[in-house]
Amino acid sequence: xxxxxxxxxxxxxxxxxxxxxxxxxxxxxxxxxxxxxxxxxxxxxxxxxxxxxxxxxxxxxxxxxxxxxxxxxxxxxxxxxxxxxxxxxxxxxxxxxxxxxxxxxxxxxxxxxxxxxxxxxxxxxxxxxxxxxxxxxxxxxxxxxxxxxxxxxxxxxxxxxxxxxxxxxxxxxxxxxxxxxxxxxxxxxxxxxxxxxxxxxxxxxxxxxxxxxxxxxxxxxxxxxxxxxxxxxxxxxxxxxxxxxxxxxxxxxxxxxxxxxxxxxxx
Numbered sequence: 001x002x003x004x005x006x007x008x009x010x011x012x013x014x015x016x017x018x019x020x021x022x023x024x025x026x027x028x029x030x031x032x033x034x035x036x037x038x039x040x041x042x043x044x045x046x047x048x049x050x051x052x053x054x055x056x057x058x059x060x061x062x063x064x065x066x067x068x069x070x071x072x073x074x075x076x077x078x079x080x081x082x083x084x085x086x087x088x089x090x091x092x093x094x095x096x097x098x099x100x101x102x103x104x105x106x107x108x109x110x111x112x113x114x115x116x117x118x119x120x121x122x123x124x125x126x127x128x129x130x131x132x133x134x135x136x137x138x139x140x141x142x143x144x145x146x147x148x149x150x151x152x153x154x155x156x157x158x159x160x161x162x163x164x165x166x167x168x169x170x171x172x173x174x175x176x177x178x179x180x181x182x183x184x185x186x187x188x189x190x191x192x193x194x195x196x197x198x199x200x201x202x203x204x205x206x207x208x209x210x211x212x213x214x215x216x217x218x219x220x221x222x223x224x225x226x227x228x229x230x231x232x233x234x235x236x237x238x239x240x241x242x243x244x245x246x247x248x249x250x251x252x253x254x255x256x257x258x259x260x261x262x263x264x265x266x267x
Contacts, residue, residue: 036200040149040257041066041120043198047147047261048073054115055097057139059104059132060122064090074116080104105131112141123150124175130187137188142266146191153177154256159210162241166234178258191262198257203250207242208235210253
């Protein structure tokens with residue numbers, strides 16, 4: 001029987017609360033705009049060996065659309081998300097052993113309690129990625145395997161350049177460089193890591209469609225101000241600035257994704 005477990009401690013910063021609120025608000029619209037998320041998740045899952053045994057931990061499960069596929073990778077799994085709204089949607093399928101609302105940087109789970117860890121496009125929303133790697137190291141059994149994907153520096157560079165032509169404020173989330181992620185992974189000293197950087201380009205008819213998709217995903221976090229540009233005029237200027245990137249396929253939005261796999265020593 002599946003269960004939804006509430007948070008056991010108040011460890012949420014203002015940033016964590018903002019992330020959780022944003023993704024909860026997008027829990028029902030998420031799959032409408034999740035083209036990238038689906039493609040990346042399937043690529044990350046392919047990094048795990050197929051075996052219908054053992055316990056799997058899904059860190060940042062979102063609405064749980066991938067959960068039916070876990071039958072080929074474990075005999076049971078636990079789904080974790082910081083967002084109560086996402087977790088509520090995921091729990092409707094009742095496929096997981098439990099649904100846990102928790103911070104991936106501090107998980108209320110026992111040492112050596114899972115055989116595999118899967119996490120797709122969650123790590124970039126964590127302020128302390130090294131803490132996530134340490135938790136994965138702590139939770140994995142010897143010989144346990146992990147597959148992670150995360151957005152890194154260079155993501156949405158076309159959108160950043162279009163904004164930069166209008167003002168000097170950071171309108172697009174700043175993601176960590178690949179080397180910073182590698183350094184953070186060192187915190188998991190018992191895991192042998194492998195890294196692969198992939199570029200995922202998506203195409204849009206106009207910048208408004210891109211913005212709408214980001215909002216559907218709950219990833220439309222905008223920092224800074226518009227420096228006097230507001231409303232329709234602002235978006236018209238942004239659209240004009242973005243046009244320099246147009247291809248025969250449309251306006252590109254490039255996502256830089258780091259695929260990370262690892263095996264814990266001692267198996």
